[in-house]
Amino acid sequence: MSESLWIFGLHAAQSALENNPDRIKEVVILKGRQDNRMNNLLDLVREKGVKFRLAPREEFERTLQKQELKDARHQGVLVLTTAAPVLKEHDLDALLDSLQTAPLLLVLDGVTDPHNIGACLRTCDAAGAHGVIVPKDKSGSLTPTAVKIASGASDTVPFFAVTNLARTLESLKERGIWVYGTAGEASHNIYQTKLQGPLALVMGAEGKGLRRLTRDLCDELIHIPMAGDVSSLNVSVAAGVCLFEVVRQRQLA
DSSP: OOOOEESSSSHHHHHHHHHHHGEEEEEEEEEEOOOOHHHHHHHHHHHOOEEEEOOOHHHHHHHHTTTTTTTOOOTTTOOOOOOOOBOOOOHHHHHHHHSSOOEEEEEEEEEEOOOHHHHHHHHHHHHHHEEEESSSSSSSOOOOHHHHTTTGGTTTTTEEEEEEHHHHHHHHHTTTTTTEETTTTTTTEGSSSSSSEEEEEEBTTTTTBOOOOOOOOOOOEEEOOOOOSSOOOOOOHHHHHHEEEEEEEEHHH
């Protein structure tokens, strides 16, 4: 059974209400906040028949403190919901078996920052990627912050945490999915590389990059050409650049 978690912020709350109202246990709204966005959210809460309460500031802040969310940018709304499922290897196999189009997957090797996890999910949703894959250990997951940053994409983009990333990459290759790793020292850049077939894009943590074994398992290493003095991009920005180059090339195919 999926665990419960608190998510926060107007956009995350609206997405949860629109996509998965049955998972919501309670919506807590800061009493006294009255504006169009909050009124629209309240209308949606009532429309979906979701339990809610208006909490005075003192009570609202006690809830924040109890849930260790006192620094959250909550915008006056908290949602207690069943967490989006973190999927496993057999779920990935089922997804790939069901696809009618060439797979497009983002693999994050050692990315731990929940802001980056959330931003990558959001970018994957926008680019039409079929899922995000991370190793089960030493990686970020679907924390409340990641869900907030994802702006609803945690409910639309499957998130897989696999026990053995190397074995998963080998399995993808056996399915005919070409595995591209991103590395600054790669000889070819993304604009010189054909990115139109079934593929998995593998990105490492900012600074550390790909682990050696992960790098060795990639079919090809590619890089983003950099014109300035900065040596690398934030992983979520780099993922966006690469994923939308895939989108561009597929539209031309």
